[in-house]
Amino acid sequence: MxxxxxxxxxxxxxxxxxxxxxxxxxxxxxxxxxxxxxxxxxxxxxxxxxxxxxxxxxxxxxxxxxxxxxxxxxxxxxxxxxxxxxxxxxxxxxxxxxxxxxxxxxxxxxANCAALGEQVAGAGKGTENFIAVTLGTGVGGGIVIGGKLLTGVNGAAGEIGHMCIEKDGRLCNCGNNGCFETYASATALVNDAKEAGLPVTCAYDVFKLRDAGNIIAASIIKNYISYLAVGITNLIDIFQPDMICVGGGVAAQGDNLINPLYDIVVKKRYTKFSKKQTKICAAILGNxxxxxxxxxxxx
Ligand SMILES: [Zn+2]
The missing domain is CATH 3.30.420.40 (ATPase, nucleotide binding domain)
Structure with a gap:
């Protein structure tokens, strides 16, 4: 049917x-x-x-x-x-x-539906335990455990963007400080670049400048990916999923983003369970x- x-x-x-x-x-x-x-x-x-x-x-x-x-x-x-x-x-x-x-x-x-879609028919096809992290205006996400969406007590589980990664960090729209999305959203990346005086309007511009040899853009992206790695590592530590899939505008960078992220998460931070690693992939289904x-x- x-x-x-x-x-x-x-x-x-x-x-x-x-x-x-x-x-x-x-x-x-x-x-x-x-x-x-x-x-x-x-x-x-x-x-x-x-x-x-x-x-x-x-x-x-x-x-x-x-x-x-x-x-x-x-x-x-x-x-x-x-x-x-x-x-x-x-x-x-x-x-x-x-x-x-x-x-x-x-x-x-x-956002939970998007995670389930990516799990059943996209990058996560064949996985049972899967987390989607979407880097856009904010950071969205969804958690699938045993093939089922984790919904939580009031249907709002998987709000990955509001996981705190800096106790007294940047003020978030939700009213808390140091939420993951205040560092790891596309908005955060663009704001960081603008504050450093770079002529950018979207995340793509920052990567383009970096690829053209701009040292400031390179340092901003390095810092951005280091924060992204903190949040992703937290998720791996808690859920041990088969795969974490990164989507949204920034993920269009593909290996340009995933490879350095993977290097920090798996090679530097995440060495506790080395036999079976969580895969980190870019989302493929888009909207x-x-x-x-x-x-x-x-x-
Ligand atoms: Zn928040």
């Missing part, structure tokens, strides 16, 4: 029909159209789902269930407790979508990960 995966974002709602091999066979994207009430967002989710079916050339009757990845923490009843951007406050998004689509609906946090992960929430 086919499943539909929905990636609910503040700007767009992306829907994909996923087949039994976890391939996306039809996609659709429509504007979320904020601000609007949750009922209106659920209407748009249905619209995107039907459009994806049309593009896949299938009927909604051929769909087993719908999975939705949404911002915010999602409790076991499919209720989003709070998301400022979407205007969700104790919003029963699972039931709102199920009423409209008349199919079983499963809901999870969007499709969220759709594929959502489409696997009912498995």
């Amino acid at each position: 086919f499943r539909i995966g929905i990636d609910l974002g503040g700007t767009n709602i992306a829907a994909g029909v996923v087949d039994e091999e976890n391939k996306i066979v039809g996609k659709a994207s429509i504007p979320t159209g904020l601000p609007k009430p949750a009922e209106g967002i659920a209407d748009s989710i249905k619209e995107a789902a039907l459009l994806a079916c049309e593009n896949a050339g299938i009927d909604i009757f051929d769909v087993a269930y719908v999975g939705v990845g949404t911002p915010g923490a999602v409790n076991a009843d499919g209720v989003v407790e709070n998301d400022a951007n979407l205007g969700f406050v104790n919003t029963p998004i699972r039931d709102l979508v199920a009423e409209r689509i008349k199919k079983p609906v499963f809901v999870a946090n969007d 499709d990960a969220g759709i594929i992960g959502a489409a696997n929430l009912g498995e």
Whole structure:
């Protein structure tokens, strides 16, 4: 049977029909159209789902269930407790979508869905214990243990970006100091470069300058990767996953990022369990990960 995966974002709602091999066979994207009430967002989710079916050339009757990845923490009843951007406050998004689509609906946090997607069909295919770390505006992530998403007591597990790595460190948007994302996000890298007077607007610019021989850019990237290594090492120490997969804009650097990171994590810091090492890889699915992960929430 086919499943539909929905990636609910503040700007767009992306829907994909996923087949039994976890391939996306039809996609659709429509504007979320904020601000609007949750009922209106659920209407748009249905619209995107039907459009994806049309593009896949299938009927909604051929769909087993719908999975939705949404911002915010999602409790076991499919209720989003709070998301400022979407205007969700104790919003029963699972039931709102199920009423409209008349199919079983499963809901999870969007970053967690992306991690699950990468685990079942991307870099982590074949792994059981897997962690995704996404380096973007912040640092997102998700933890899969024994093939299942770790959701935590209120559906907000896997907030890797808010793991503290400097007790009195940089102030984070969440109100705490020294969160991983204040050092390891793409935003942090760009801010560091700007503060050093480099003419950059994105993470790619900093790497480009470094590759052109700029010493300041080289030192900023070295420092950035050293902080990234602290967070990744913490994750390995706690979870011992088969693989940690790094995604987001910075990960587009591929081996340029992964190799020096691996050198610090495995060769310098992480030598305690040398027989079986955690693999560190770049993500490969990009934005499709969220759709594929959502489409696997009912498995
Ligand atoms: Zn934080």
